[in-house]
Amino acid sequence: xxxxxxILASSISGSKAVTNSYESIATSTLGSAQSTVTFxxxxxxxxxxxxxxxxxxxxxxxxGNTLGVSTYLRVGNSxxxxxxxxxxxxxxxxxxxxxxxxYGTQNIMVVANNSMPAANSTTGIFGSSIVDILxxxxxxxxxxxxxxxxxxxxxxxxxxxxxxSLYYGTPNAITDLQFTAxxxxxxxxxxxxxxxxG
Amino acid sequence: xxxxxxxxxxxxxxxGSTxxxYTFSSISGSYTDLVLIANFKSSxxxxxxxxxxxxxxxxxxxxxxxxxxxxxxxxxxxSRTSATIGYTSASNFNTTICQFQxxxxxxxxxxxxxxxxxxxxxxxxxVGLWRSTxxxxxxxxxxxxxxxxxxTFTLYGIASA
Numbered sequence: 113x114x115x116x117x118x119i120l121a122s123s124i125s126g127s128k129a130v131t132n133s134y135e136s137i138a139t140s141t142l143g144s145a146q147s148t149v150t151f152x153x154x155x156x157x158x159x160x161x162x163x164x165x166x167x168x169x170x171x172x173x174x175x176g177n178t179l180g181v182s183t184y185l186r187v188g189n190s191x192x193x194x195x196x197x198x199x200x201x202x203x204x205x206x207x208x209x210x211x212x213x214x215y216g217t218q219n220i221m222v223v224a225n226n227s228m229p230a231a232n233s234t235t236g237i238f239g240s241s242i243v244d245i246l247x248x249x250x251x252x253x254x255x256x257x258x259x260x261x262x263x264x265x266x267x268x269x270x271x272x273x274x275x276x277s278l279y280y281g282t283p284n285a286i287t288d289l290q291f292t293a294x295x296x297x298x299x300x301x302x303x304x305x306x307x308x309x310g
Numbered sequence: 311x312x313x314x315x316x317x318x319x320x321x322x323x324x325x326g327s328t329x330x331x332y333t334f335s336s337i338s339g340s341y342t343d344l345v346l347i348a349n350f351k352s353s354x355x356x357x358x359x360x361x362x363x364x365x366x367x368x369x370x371x372x373x374x375x376x377x378x379x380x381x382x383x384x385x386x387x388x389s390r391t392s393a394t395i396g397y398t399s400a401s402n403f404n405t406t407i408c409q410f411q412x413x414x415x416x417x418x419x420x421x422x423x424x425x426x427x428x429x430x431x432x433x434x435x436x437v438g439l440w441r442s443t444x445x446x447x448x449x450x451x452x453x454x455x456x457x458x459x460x461x462t463f464t465l466y467g468i469a470s471a
Contacts, residue, residue: 132318134316134317134468136315136469136471137471138471139342139470164342164409164468165411166411166412166421203382204384205374205375205383205384205385206373207373207386208384209383209384210375210376210377210383210384234419236417236418236441237418237421238418239437240409240422242409260435262373262423262435263421263439264386264437264438265439266371266441267373267386270373270437272374272384272423272436272437274375300417300418302342304343304470
């Protein structure tokens with residue numbers, strides 16, 4: 113991933129751009145399918161982080177199966193990605209019923225709980241996720257995460273997921289985020305990292 | 311990693327008189343995402359919905375997760391002429407925050423995430439779809455009742471690095 117300088121975009125007539133506490137840090141737009149998207153050496157100068165994701169997977173379900181698949185997240189410090197000490201829970205709706213689930217002692221966190229379109233999903237549809245990472249520079253408390261994710265495909269097999277997770281290993285500051293998926297992320301998937309000052 | 315300040319207010323309005331709709335038009339394509347924040351009150355217990363780029367065809371759908379204080383549920387709606395992004399009671403002001411990600415690309419259908427909060431009616435998380443590859447240049451906010459005086463609608467732009 114190559115960081116690119118941010119652009120303070122123009123506004124429509126009658127308003128003006130302002131400087132504020134929400135800053136673009138880096139963006140990864142996939143030119144081809146890719147199994148992993150990693151943000152590394154994240155600046156420690158913010159209070160919170162937000163990642164805004166538009167994505168799709170190339171995971172192939174059975175013929176005619178348009179159900180979604182999942183996006184996952186691991187965190188790390190100084191290039192070491194942690195592969196244990198996670199827990200997560202999700203409440204989700206599939207258009208017919210609401211359900212909730214929780215998993216302790218996991219090796220990864222689920223961002224979009226079967227809420228990302230897969231290879232058999234309707235062409236042209238990408239899912240959306242917003243990831244909030246609170247107090248990521250703390251060295252004395254466990255890190256908590258919040259997610260809102262979903263995709264819709266004209267009323268069939270869409271899914272909306274509201275989730276939270278925890279990394280309860282050694283409370284180092286987070287300097288690395290590693291996103292993976294069921295299958296590869298499809299080309300044109302985007303991952304945009306923002307920092308929020310405190 | 312370089313950083314750039316963003317989350318820029320594009321336009322805002324506070325209704326000085328009742329209205330059945332409000333439209334953000336000529337939206338710049340120079341951002342990556344849009345965020346619509348609505349704080350509104352309606353004459354009817356129902357919802358607010360959106361139409362994009364003036365499209366009144368049956369090209370909208372959404373999937374909904376909701377809680378009413380007594381039950382939680384999910385529903386989906388297909389091939390509609392507009393998309394609900396938040397529900398409202400007629401008694402109080404309600405809040406809806408709607409996130410349009412990658413809104414200006416011209417190759418994919420447009421998906422948005424919406425959170426609606428109506429303290430005396432229900433809370434919602436929604437994902438919506440507009441089956442069009444056009445960049446979003448206008449957002450019309452409709453209300454089945456009448457939007458009340460003091461309702462506010464603000465549109466922000468987020469530009470990624």
